[in-house]
Amino acid sequence: xxxxxxxxxxxxCAAMLRRDLLLAWRQRGDLxxxxxxxxxxxxxxxxxxxxxxxxLQRIAGGVVLVTVLLAMLLALxxxxxxxxxxxxxxxxxxxxxxxxxxxGMKILAHWLTTALPLIVIAPVLAGMLHLxxxxxxxxxxxxxxxxxxxxxxxxxxxxxxxxxxxxxxLLALMLLPLCVPVVIFAAGAVAAAQQGLPWLAPIAWLAAAxxxxxxxxxxxxxxxxxxxxxx
Amino acid sequence: xxxxxxVCATPLLQARQLTFHRGDEPVFAPLDFxxxxxxxxxxxxxNGSGKTTLLRVLAGLLHVSAGTLHWRGAPWQRDAVAGDxxxxxxxxxxxxxxxxxxxxxxxxxxxxxxxEPSITDALMxxxxxxxxxxxxxxxxxxxxxxxxxxxxxxxxxxLWLLDEPYANLDRHGIALVDRLLESHLTGGGAALVSSHSxxxxxxxxxQRIRLHG
Amino acid sequence: MSTWIPxxxxxxxxxxxxxxxxxxxxxxxxxxxxxxGAIGLYGGLVLAxxxxxxxxxxRIIFIHVPSAWMSMFIxxxxxxxxxxxxxxxxxxAEVVAMQSAPIGAAFxxxxxxxxSLWGKPMxxxxxxxxxxxxxxxxxxxxxxxxxxxxxxxxxxxxxxRAASFLAIIGVINVPIVHFSVVWWNxxxxxxxxxxxxHSKMAWDMLWPLLVVTLATKFYYAASLCARxxxxxxxxxxxxxxxxxxxxxxARP
Numbered sequence: 275x276x277x278x279x280x281x282x283x284x285x286x287c288a289a290m291l292r293r294d295l296l297l298a299w300r301q302r303g304d305l306x307x308x309x310x311x312x313x314x315x316x317x318x319x320x321x322x323x324x325x326x327x328x329x330l331q332r333i334a335g336g337v338v339l340v341t342v343l344l345a346m347l348l349a350l351x352x353x354x355x356x357x358x359x360x361x362x363x364x365x366x367x368x369x370x371x372x373x374x375x376x377x378g379m380k381i382l383a384h385w386l387t388t389a390l391p392l393i394v395i396a397p398v399l400a401g402m403l404h405l406x407x408x409x410x411x412x413x414x415x416x417x418x419x420x421x422x423x424x425x426x427x428x429x430x431x432x433x434x435x436x437x438x439x440x441x442x443x444l445l446a447l448m449l450l451p452l453c454v455p456v457v458i459f460a461a462g463a464v465a466a467a468q469q470g471l472p473w474l475a476p477i478a479w480l481a482a483a484x485x486x487x488x489x490x491x492x493x494x495x496x497x498x499x500x501x502x503x504x505x
Numbered sequence: 506x507x508x509x510x511x512v513c514a515t516p517l518l519q520a521r522q523l524t525f526h527r528g529d530e531p532v533f534a535p536l537d538f539x540x541x542x543x544x545x546x547x548x549x550x551x552n553g554s555g556k557t558t559l560l561r562v563l564a565g566l567l568h569v570s571a572g573t574l575h576w577r578g579a580p581w582q583r584d585a586v587a588g589d590x591x592x593x594x595x596x597x598x599x600x601x602x603x604x605x606x607x608x609x610x611x612x613x614x615x616x617x618x619x620x621e622p623s624i625t626d627a628l629m630x631x632x633x634x635x636x637x638x639x640x641x642x643x644x645x646x647x648x649x650x651x652x653x654x655x656x657x658x659x660x661x662x663x664l665w666l667l668d669e670p671y672a673n674l675d676r677h678g679i680a681l682v683d684r685l686l687e688s689h690l691t692g693g694g695a696a697l698v699s700s701h702s703x704x705x706x707x708x709x710x711x712q713r714i715r716l717h718g
Numbered sequence: 719m720s721t722w723i724p725x726x727x728x729x730x731x732x733x734x735x736x737x738x739x740x741x742x743x744x745x746x747x748x749x750x751x752x753x754x755g756a757i758g759l760y761g762g763l764v765l766a767x768x769x770x771x772x773x774x775x776x777r778i779i780f781i782h783v784p785s786a787w788m789s790m791f792i793x794x795x796x797x798x799x800x801x802x803x804x805x806x807x808x809x810x811a812e813v814v815a816m817q818s819a820p821i822g823a824a825f826x827x828x829x830x831x832x833x834s835l836w837g838k839p840m841x842x843x844x845x846x847x848x849x850x851x852x853x854x855x856x857x858x859x860x861x862x863x864x865x866x867x868x869x870x871x872x873x874x875x876x877x878x879r880a881a882s883f884l885a886i887i888g889v890i891n892v893p894i895v896h897f898s899v900v901w902w903n904x905x906x907x908x909x910x911x912x913x914x915x916h917s918k919m920a921w922d923m924l925w926p927l928l929v930v931t932l933a934t935k936f937y938y939a940a941s942l943c944a945r946x947x948x949x950x951x952x953x954x955x956x957x958x959x960x961x962x963x964x965x966x967x968a969r970p
């Protein structure tokens with residue numbers, strides 16, 4: 275038997291994060307998928323609506339936000355799927371660490387690998403739709419708070435569906451009511467910035483919601499997994 | 506001296522009238538058993554007799570439906586047990602895109618340990634020298650099983666819950682599992698092992714439970 | 719089971735007792751619902767005077783408003799029952815939560831349909847992104863999510879627990895959605911129409927409304943009793959008390 279070493283939570287969290295990032299790197303082709311999806315959807319809008327500068331400018335912020343959120347939804351389904359399939363999730367729940375913390379690390383890794391590339395590409399997409407440069411900081415900042423909110427809330431819902439036959443549509447249906455406020459405030463900030471109005475207030479709301487969610491969602495996620503796997 | 510005997514007398518795991526219900530149907534009949542450190546308990550039974558379910562209940566992955574479960578004399582609690590127990594199920598908990606070394610580093614990391622050099626030793630012990638850095642995806646079923654078994658001696662757990670550890674293994678592999686179990690038991694560990702066929706264990710006569718669905 | 723739950727509640731929560739009590743309540747609740755519904759609708763559709771601004775079009779509120787209240791009331795019931803189901807793993811609470819969901823979804827759908835029918839003469843459009851209507855639409859999605867999640871599980875009790883968890887998340891979410899939609903409406907200066915006005919409603923309009931509201935409550939009780947009874951029979955299929963009932967029914 276190995277020597278008994280005091281289990282340290284930070285080592286466990288680091289191991290969790292390192293493993294998920296390493297796995298994402300090994301399958302880096304998959305990382306491009308949400309970005310590609312966002313590009314395709316954004317490019318289709320001018321074709322559908324016509325290249326009218328004023329119209330595109332008006333919808334740019336909203337289109338980019340919704341596109342990014344949909345692209346994230348696409349990747350959300352896979353958050354726990356492979357871990358359930360190969361039994362790693364059981365190992366995670368049996369580890370002598372708070373499951374909420376380890377799940378939080380998983381969510382962080384998921385955000386880093388799916389949302390961050392989308393945030394990087396978002397100004398380019400917005401530029402294609404002629405969003406004024408002045409509104410760019412608002413867009414990026416809004417996405418910086420809105421995407422982790424979506425990752426966290428989505429993780430809870432994905433955890434709830436963990437014991438079911440996989441159904442992406444159900445996840446979308448469940449997520450819609452939760453992401454309505456996120457979309458409203460994020461788009462509100464961009465719209466305000468575009469009109470030259472102060473736009474920090476909605477961002478502050480998003481930030482407050484983010485802080486609350488970052489504390490509660492991993493706990494809810496752990497509880498949801500317990501329910502969904504206990505049969 | 507008396508204190509010593511008292512400690513030894515407290516069973517590691519004790520079940521009284523333990524059952525688990527799926528829906529309203531019991532998966533296995535109420536069970537009573539006592540497991541002390543240094544002991545091995547074999548769970549035998551046909552397919553579908555509830556062996557896996559029992560092990561998952563004991564691991565705390567499923568709720569006990571009726572009866573009691575005690576861990577070192579106190580009612581079973583996640584915080585007391587977590588980390589002192591390893592569970593090796595049908596799903597091996599290995600990432601196919603990672604190498605055995607990376608998988609083991611993660612498993613020990615989850616338990617808050619950094620054990621880089623001992624990982625190489627552990628992989629050598631299970632006969633995977635030369636495959637340390639190969640993705641698990643490329644290994645055979647038996648090799649995957651061995652890579653998962655390498656986790657057992659690396660983790661500082663007293664109780665091993667092994668679900669069909671002999672499946673997919675050749676003669677040498679079976680001997681390997683027996684060796685791992687023997688050294689674990691002599692080191693003060695305990696194990697519950699399930700198997701659908703009757704196992705001949707060489708390290709003394711283990712306790713046996715037969716499950717009937 | 720926790721000891722502070724009064725004994726009678728504990729007894730009532732046992733499936734055979736609930737089955738019997740619900741069976742006794744159901745016909746009375748249904749009869750009251752029909753009677754009150756008839757009285758209320760007669761009062762609303764025939765006796766109440768036409769509105770001086772909207773004419774007869776306003777009469778849809780006798781359907782619309784009670785449904786809207788019920789859609790929220792049932793969601794609250796579902797949330798509370800779901801909470802009890804998760805904490806105490808009470809089978810009856812799971813049944814009540816899950817069998818309430820389709821009834822609540824139906825009331826929400828009626829609210830949305832009657833609201834849009836009313837919107838046409840009032841606002842000249844079938845749909846308006848008014849805060850209240852939008853929140854109601856989100857509520858419908860919440861209901862559908864709960865129902866969908868419940869049916870996605872093979873084990874029904876597990877599905878009920880997962881869906882209860884979702885319902886509780888929804889309870890937190892509804893006020894946030896309402897708040898954000900109100901904020902969004904002020905931002906976009908949309909066609910926010912105050913549906914009820916600030917004037918006090920005349921008594922001959924108010925009493926039918928209250929009577930219909932009461933009727934919907936009784937209808938919900940009757941419907942829930944019936945649904946919960948069948949669901950309990952299904953869940954407890956192998957038990958003695960179900961077998962006794964089946965034997966009694968089979969006897970001529």
